[in-house]
Amino acid sequence: MNDPESRTESRAATLVRMNGITKRFGKVTVLKDAQLEVRSGEVHVLVGENGAGKSTLIKILAGIHTEFEGRIEIGGREVRPQTPWEAKALGIAVIHQELSLIGSMSVADNIFLGRAPTRAGLVLDAEQWRQTGHWVRQLGLDIDARRLVEQFPIAVQQLIEIAKALSQNAKVIVMDEPTSALNAPEVEKLFSLIRILKQKGCGIVYITHKMEEIERIADRITVLRDGQWIGTAPAAELPAAKLIQWMVGREMGEQFPRHTPHPGAERLRLENFGVFPTSFSRKPAVQDVSLTVRAGEILGIGGLQGSGASELFLGIFGGYGSATRGRMQLDGTERRFASPRQAIESGVALLTNDRKATGLVLSLSIVANATLAALRELSPGGWRQPAREYAAAQQTVSPMQLRAASLDLEVNALSGGNQQKVVLAKWLQIRPKVLLLDEPTRGVDIGAKREIYQLMNQWTAQGIAILLITSELPELLTLSDRIVVLHRGRVAAELSREQATPETVLMAAMGSKRVEPVAESQN
Amino acid sequence: MLASPAGRAFLALLLVLIIGVIFNADGAFFKIGTHRDTLRQASVYGILACGMTLVILSGGIDLSVGSMLALVAVCCAQMAIHWNWSGWCVVPACLIIGGCCGGVSGFVTARLGVQPFIATLAMMVLARGLAKYASGGMKVSTALMNPDGSFRYVEVPRFFRLVDHRILGGNLSVVTLIFAACIAVAWVLMSKHRWGRYLYAIGGNEEASRLSGVPVVAAKTLAYVASGMFAAVAGICQAAQEQQGDPEAGMGYELMAIAMVVIGGTSLMGGRGGIGLTLLGVLTIGYLDKILSINAVPEAGRLVLTGIIIVVAVLTQRRKRT
Amino acid sequence: MLASPAGRAFLALLLVLIIGVIFNADGAFFKIGTHRDTLRQASVYGILACGMTLVILSGGIDLSVGSMLALVAVCCAQMAIHWNWSGWCVVPACLIIGGCCGGVSGFVTARLGVQPFIATLAMMVLARGLAKYASGGMKVSTALMNPDGSFRYVEVPRFFRLVDHRILGGNLSVVTLIFAACIAVAWVLMSKHRWGRYLYAIGGNEEASRLSGVPVVAAKTLAYVASGMFAAVAGICQAAQEQQGDPEAGMGYELMAIAMVVIGGTSLMGGRGGIGLTLLGVLTIGYLDKILSINAVPEAGRLVLTGIIIVVAVLTQRRKRT
Amino acid sequence: GKSNEAAAPNSAPNQKQFVIGMSQCNLGEPWRVQMDADIATAAARHPELKVVFKDAQNDTLQQRAQVEEFVSAKVDVLIISPKEAQPLTEPVAHATTAGIPVIVLDRRLLGTNYTCFIGADNKKIGKAAGEWIVKALGGKGNVVELMGLQTSTPGQDRHSGFLEGIAGSDLQVVFRADMQWLEPNARQEMESALARFDRIDCVFAHNDDGAHGAYLAAKAAGREQQMKFVGIDALPQEGVAYVRQGILDATFQYPTGGAEAIDTALKILHGETVPKDIVLGTRLFDKDNVAQGGVALP
Ligand SMILES: Nc1ncnc2c1ncn2[C@@H]1O[C@H](COP(=O)(O)OP(=O)(O)OP(=O)(O)O)[C@@H](O)[C@H]1O
Ligand SMILES: Nc1ncnc2c1ncn2[C@@H]1O[C@H](COP(=O)(O)OP(=O)(O)OP(=O)(O)O)[C@@H](O)[C@H]1O
C-alpha cells in the first residue's frame, strides 16, 4: 500500500528509450536533445515548467509529431511511429493533456474509438457496452455506457479518458496531467490502479505539476527545462527543493507564500441561493447556498466533482441567465445578474475551469484577449484605440511575467500556464470587486502557480474578494481564509482556517459527517 | 418524445401534414395518387440527401451533388440510349463516374485541407461544365440526329422504363423504392458500420479522432465518394424519369438536399444527427411542396410560405446552446 | 510575405492576372476599358461580399443576399420609376428594406438559435417571393401599363443615370466607386470599431465571448443587418445599371459572394480573416470571369476552367492543420 | 396566396362550368408570365371558363406531377407549355387516353398523342432576324451574337435559324457568347466584345433582355450609335418598348399563343374539330412600323 514497497529495483527491463530528441515548430526549437527512458514496472514522472516540452516529447512518442531528430527504441527495437495508430500497435497508450474525448458520442464509443469490436465491419455495440462497464467500474465510476460524454462534468470526463487509455492493455501508459480536474477520492482510485499496473509490469510516464503527487508515486523523475534534458534521478535522490531548482533553474521560496488576510467590509452575500442550469437538467445543480465574502478575503469552495461548485459560480455570474433562486447582495445592495455582461459591469469576474473552451479566444492576440472584457471602457463611443488597449494589456500582464515574444501573438501559441495568465489579465482589466476563480492553477507549473498565489495576495490586499474552487487540497487549505464545502449542490460545512484539515474537508465533501458551521462572528 | 431530435423532426412533419389536411384542395390531398407522386418527386432529392447526410455528419458539406447528378444523367443517357448498353453496365459505370467526382472533392478537402464549402463549390462548377461537354450542350434524348441533320427516334431503353415504372397496382413508384433502398444502405453504414462511427467522431472533434487513431483522411474522403455515388443513383433516376440526359438538370438541388438534412435536425456543425432524421426532413419538404402545388398557390406566395414554414419547422427543434 | 494570408491571397490574384496576360485576347486585356469593365462587373458581387465577410467572420453565413438584392432592386425601381421619388428618399428606403430582411434572419439565427445556413436559406426563399409579389412577376421597367393595357414610357430616373455613370474621362464606373466606399466602410467597422472586434471574438469562441461580457446576440444580429444593407446597396446598383427592377436578379450571387470571401482567405469557421482579403478575392474571381469572357471561351470550358482555377487559387493559401 | 384553390366545379350553377388546367413550365421568364396573362385575359371574356394556373418552377418532374394532378382532378381541357418534349410526352398521352383534350403551347412534344399544338417557329424567327440584319447592313459587316442558353431548344433554333438567314452574305459573326437569356451576362459579354473589336455593326441577341444589356454596354462605351441592336420576343413592355424608345432597331415577336389557346379550347369544348398544328406567324417591330403595331411576317 505505502510507496517504498511498490518501488521497483532498477534492474527492470527497459520498455522505451528516447534519445537525442530535437523538435522544431518552424523557427522555434521546443526540444533540444531531450531523452527519456521508461522501465517496466516503474512510474516515471516527467516534470518541467509550462512550455518545457513535456507534452511535445510525449506526442512524438505517440506518433502525433512525426518530424523530429533522434531515435526511439521500444523493446530494444528502433521505431518511428508515424501515426497514433502505429504507436498504439507498439503498446503505447496516451492520456493527452487536452481531453481527446468526443462529447457528442457515447462513453462506449469514446473508449473504443478507432478500435471498436466489429464483425464484418459492423460494430458490436453490446460487446462494447459490456467491456466499457468493466473499465469504468475499475475507476469507481458507475455510469451508463450509452450516455453522451458531454453530459458529464469535466471530472468524470477525465476519468473516462483514463479508462480509455487503460482499456488498451498497453505496455507503456503515458498520463499527461491526468489529475488536473480530479478531486482527492478519484486521485486515490487512480493511484491504486497505477500500483496494480506496476505490478503487471507496465511502465508509466506521469506528467504533473503537483508536488504532493510526485512525492507519492514517483519512482524516477526526469526534468525538462526549455526543451532541454536536465537530468533523470530516482525520486529518493530528488528532495522537493532540489527538484524545483532543477525545474526552475534557480532557488525558489516556499511553494505557498504566506497569505495574510486583510478582511474588510462584506462584499458578497448569498442567501438560499439556487441554480438551475437550463442546459441539461430540471433539477437544481445548486440549492439553498448561503455564504458571505468580505473584501480582501479568500473564500475556498470545497467539494468533489459534481458538487455544483462551477454551477454556483456561473449562477452568481449570470452565466445561466436569470435561472437562479434566492437572494444575492453585492456591497449590501440586492443584485441579480441576468447576463455575464451585467456581472462584469458591476465588478464581478469569473475565471472558468476550462480556459480553452470558455476562457480564451484562441484565434485572437494576447492584447485582444486581455482587453476583451474591458473593451467597452477602452473604446469610448465605440471607436477602438489600439494604443490604449496595448498599454492597458501591457500594464496588467507585466506583473505576471508572461513568457511571450510579443503581445500580438495568437494565444494558442502559448503554453498552458501562460494562457492562464492571459485569462487572469483579462479579468484584472475590469478592476473587479469580486473574483470567482474556478481551478485557477489547473495545468499550471509550480513557478507560475506561485506567481498566481502571490497575485491573489496582492489582489486581496487591494480589497478584492476572492471565491476559489480548486481540486488541489493543499491549495484550498493554505490559500483560503474560510472554506465552504459543497455536497450535491448544498452547503455541507463551513470551516474556519483552524477547523480546516484534509480530513474535515473530505468528510464534509463526501457528505458523511456534518461539521458545525462557525458562528458568524466575523461580522 | 419531444426530447429526442427524432421526435421534434416528426413534429415538423406533422405540422406540414396538418396544413395539408386543412388545405386539401377539395380532397386531392386524400387521394393515394397524391402521396405516390409526392414520394416520387421527393425521391431524387431524398437520394441526394442520403449522401449529404454522411458528408454533413463528418462536419463537411457537398455543394456539388446537383452538378454530379447532371453529369451522371447525361452520361447515363449516352450509354443507355445512344450506345444502348444494358442496365447492368450503365449503372456501375454511372456509380464509378459519381464516385470519382466525389473522390476528387474528397481528396481536395480531406487530404489537401481545402474548406469543404469551397472545394465542393469548385466541383459543382466543374461537374456542370463536364456535363455540358459530354452532352455537347444538347439534351441527350431518344431523338438522334442523322448526318443530314434530320432526326430519327429510337426506343426508350428498357431499364429506363423499369426505373420509371410503378408497382403495387400503380400505387408505388420504383424510384421511391430506390430511395428507400438508399436510406437503408445509408442507415446501415452510419449506425452499424465502423466507418459510420468514424464519421460521427470526426464531425464531433476531428483532432481528438486523429489522436485516437481514427483514419480521418480516408474516412472523410469516403464520405464524399459516397455522396458522389448517391448523386449518381439520383442522376440515373432523373435520366430515367425524364427519358433523357439534361446537362442543366439538378440546378439548385444541393440547397434542397441540405435543407432536407438540416430540417431533419442533423447539425451542420457535424457529429450529431442521423439518416432517420433526414428521412423525416425529406418528407417534410416533399409534402410542403406538394401541398402548395395541389393548391395551385402562385409562385410568389409559394416561395414566401416555403420560407416561413422552413423556419417554423426548424424552430420546433432548435437545441438550446449548452 | 507568403507567410501572411494577405500575401497568399495576393498570390492567387497574381496567378489569375498572369493567365490574363498570357491569354490577352489579342491585346484586349491590356486596354484600360477592359479593367474598368471588370471592376464594374465585379462591383455588385463585391458589395455583397462586404456584408458576407462580416457575417462569415462572426461564424455565420448569409445565403439570402442574392434574393435581398432582387427585392431591393424591384422596390427601388418601383419607387424611382413608377412613383418617381428622388434618390434622397429611395436610397434610405432601400437600405431600410435590406436592413429589415437582414434583421429578421439575424434575429432567427442569433436570438432563436437557428443554424445560420438554414435561417438565411429560408430568408433567401422568402425574399425572392416578396420580390415577385412586389413586381407581379414582371420586370419593373420604364414601360408603364395604362388601364387600357397599352403602354406609356417614362424617363429613366436621374439618379439611375448617375449610378450607371462614369467619371475620370470614362475610365471609372460610379458603381466601382460605390464598391470602394463599401469596402472602406466595412474596413472601418471591422478594424476600427469595437463591434468588429466583437465579431472576431464571437467567430473565434462564442461561449468565451459571452462569458467575457460580449453582447453576442446583438453583435451577431447586427452583422446580418449590415449584410442586408450591403445587399440593398448592391440592389440599387443592379437596378440602376439594368434601368429596371428584375425579380429574378441576383440568382446564385450568394455563392459567388461566399466564394470571393473564402478565396480571399477568410475562414468559414469564423474568427479569422478580413475585408482586405475579401477585396483580393473579389478581384481574383472578377478577373477570372473577364478573362474567360474576352477570350469567348464556350460555356462548358468556362465552367471547367473556373472550377479548376478556384481550387488552385485556394490551394495556394491553405493553412496547414496543426 | 390561397385565394385560388384548385378546380372547383361549383361556382355558377345556372350555366355549365368548364375548368381549364394550365401548366406553365416556369414563371421565371417574363415571356411566360405574359403567356399566362394572355390566357387569363382571353378567358376573362368567357364567364363559363375557369382557368387554374400551375407553375412547375423549371422542373420537368414537377410539371409531370402537375399533369398527373390535373388528370386526377378531371379538368375539362389541359393546356400545357412543356419544359421538355421527351419526359412530358408520356404523361400527356395518359391525359388524352383519360379523355382529357390537351393543348400544347410553345414547345412541341414527341409523337402526336395530343389534341392540338400551338406555337411559333424559333428557327423561322431566327432566320427572319438574320435576313433583316443582312438587309439593314447591306450584306456585310461585323456582327455580335449573344445567344440564349444553348442547352435549350429555343436558343439552338434561334441560332441555327440566324445562321441560315445570314448564309451567303458577307456578314461576319466576330463574337459569339452564351448569355443564358440574362441581361447582366449579356452586358458583360458585350463589354468584352467592345473591348476586342473596334468595329461592330450589329448586335443580335436571342432575346430583348440580351439586346438591352448589349445596348447599355455600348452606350456606356459611347458606341451605341455605331451599331444596330436586334432582339427577339417583342413583349409589349420590353422589346416593343425598347424599339419605341429607340434602344433597339428591331425586335421579332415570339407570340405566346395564349389567346389562340383559349379560342381552341372553346372550340374543343363546343365539339368543333380543331387543326392538329397551329403555327403562329411572327411580327416585326422596327422604327418605321412600331407605331402601327408592327407588321406580320409570312
Ligand atoms: N503545434 C505547435 N506549434 C507551435 N508551437 C507549439 C506547438 N505545440 C507546442 N508548441 C510550443 O512548444 C513548447 C512546448 O509545448 P508543450 O505543450 O510541450 O509544453 P508542456 O511542457 O507540455 O507545457 P505544459 O506543462 O503547460 O503542458 C511551448 O512553448 C509551446 O508553445
Ligand atoms: N453538461 C452536463 N450534463 C448533465 N449534467 C451535468 C453537466 N454538467 C454538469 N452536470 C452535473 O452538474 C453537477 C455539477 O457539475 P460541475 O461540473 O459543476 O461539478 P464541479 O463541482 O464543477 O466539479 P469540478 O470540481 O470538477 O469542476 C454534477 O451533478 C454534474 O453531473
Ligand SMILES: [Mg+2]
Ligand atoms: Mg503539456
Ligand SMILES: [Mg+2]
Ligand atoms: Mg467545475
